[in-house]
Amino acid sequence: MNTEKQLPDETNEEHRKRMVRLNEIKDRQLAEATQEKGLIIVHTGAGKGKSTAAFGMAIRSLGQGMRVAIVQFIKGAIPTGEAAFVEKIAAAGMPIEMHTMGEGFTWKTQDRERDIATAMTGWAKAVELMRNPAIDMVILDELNIATKYDYISPSIVVQELLAKRPMLHVVLTGRNASDEVIEIADLVSEMKVIKHPYGHGIQPQRGVEF
Amino acid sequence: MNTEKQLPDETNEEHRKRMVRLNEIKDRQLAEATQEKGLIIVHTGAGKGKSTAAFGMAIRSLGQGMRVAIVQFIKGAIPTGEAAFVEKIAAAGMPIEMHTMGEGFTWKTQDRERDIATAMTGWAKAVELMRNPAIDMVILDELNIATKYDYISPSIVVQELLAKRPMLHVVLTGRNASDEVIEIADLVSEMKVIKHPYGHGIQPQRGVEF
Structure with missing residues (x-):
């Protein structure tokens, strides 16, 4: 290049x-x-930008007049800038909806059975949205974490993705994407950490991290 | 993890x-x-999501009540979903501004001197925004490409970044980030291609790519 x-x-x-x-x-x-085609897109890896790039795609799609739905599988306990923003633009009439199902990371909930139940509720919502013909893009934020921890089986996810409407875009984020999902995805990006500032006394920054 | x-x-x-x-x-x-700190953030690498994640950070910051400015150094000739979206929310009163200085990739303009002039105009705007104390985050979209092609010297960029207000976040995107900028950055992510669908007859998709 x-x-x-x-x-x-x-x-x-x-x-x-x-x-x-x-x-x-x-x-x-x-x-x-x-060829026009709804894509299965995966953002994985240990670096920053997986969910953030998915949110960027959401606004790009809105700018193109498309309708977007987001399910957050892990985050949810802590208010985030993206949630506040989506709420604001949805209230202003933009075609976006966000369903925050997560109760935080598993070391916060400390209850594996509740985590599984939460993940399955999120998955039921995801299926409903993917099957809604009015929606052009569905973002499954941190779903890869839910499959990694066996809260949701990767084979169920793959089965639903293979049955999706041809023009629907689905974006799956989270580190440790399953091999099964990567296998059927069209576009897979790995976000790699080259340098990060945390753990040297610098706290996660508002607007950057949340 | x-x-x-x-x-x-x-x-x-x-x-x-x-x-x-x-x-x-x-x-x-x-x-x-x-420690609260304005960060110098770099998104580089050949994979997807560099600019998209920067746009995601913009909306996260807006959701946190922060003010955001974007300069696009390369893109600009082609209308994008993100440009349409930013225009819409800025018109609705959200504190975001976007300056699209680019005239497209260098194989489109086919005029190196014009490319340099365009890049320098973009850089002057970037400096103005970074020095504006009302702005919390400045996104320099594809600036890494402008330094890679010697349209703008990396040392000028580094000098300005080192002199920035402590709480200002600056996000620089584009493949081939310069070593000088990576050296002084706080947070560097590399987006890697694992799998991509183009070049097999599938066109860049609306909402995903633009």
Whole structure:
């Protein structure tokens, strides 16, 4: 992808000509890509940005006039900026709904059976939303954590995803995405930590982390 | 991070007790992290989600009552869902502004000198926003591409970031982040491609890609 940079021995005019050729190639690639398809998208890995990028996709979809639904499987005990924001724009009439089912991380609830029941309630809501033909994008936030801890079986998730409407986009976030879900996904990104500031006395920052 | 999973030979009660201990450790770690700080955040790598996660942070910050400004250095020629959305919520009175300076990728403009001029105009706007004490978060979308192509020198960027107000958050996105910027950043995430659907006849999807 660095081919577009001007080369040391290249004049401006040579660079311009090379860019014309590169543009033709890119245009041809794009012309060949004509298939519209609802995607199964997975954001996983230990780095920051998995849920955040899913929320970014939600607003992008809203900007395109699409209808979005979000289920949060783990978070929920603590008020977040994204929840406050979604509430505000939904109240203003934008086609977005958010269902916060989680009661926090498992070391907070300290009750595995309740965690499983909470996760299954969230999953029932997720299924309802995915089967609602009015919805264009469903975000299943931290679902990967619920499958990792065996609160929800990955095979149930895969079965529902395989049966989804062709144009529905489904975004699954959380570290440790199951191999079964990755196998059937169209788009998988891993967020990797290169550097992080916490644990050196710096607290999670408002607006950045929550 | 898998320590919270119930172990095969662990009863529900043993698991509960272990979660109580884990909770104590996490609470202590959080209590020790008391420093509030505006962060320098970098989203880089070849995977999806760099700009999208920055937009997600923008809405999280808005939900927290913070004021946000975005400069787009490369994108701009093509209308996007995020631009439409930001326009809509800004018109509704939310404290967000977006400045789209880019004229598209360099293989579209085919004019290196114009690209440099465009990038420098964007940088002047970025500096103005970072120095505005009313703004809590500035997103410099695709700035890493502008430094990679030598449209803007990384040392100018580093100098301005080092001089920023302590509580200002700055988010820089784009592949090939410069080593100089990574060196001074607080939080760096790399988005990696694990699987992507394009180039197999599937076109970039509305709401997902733009």
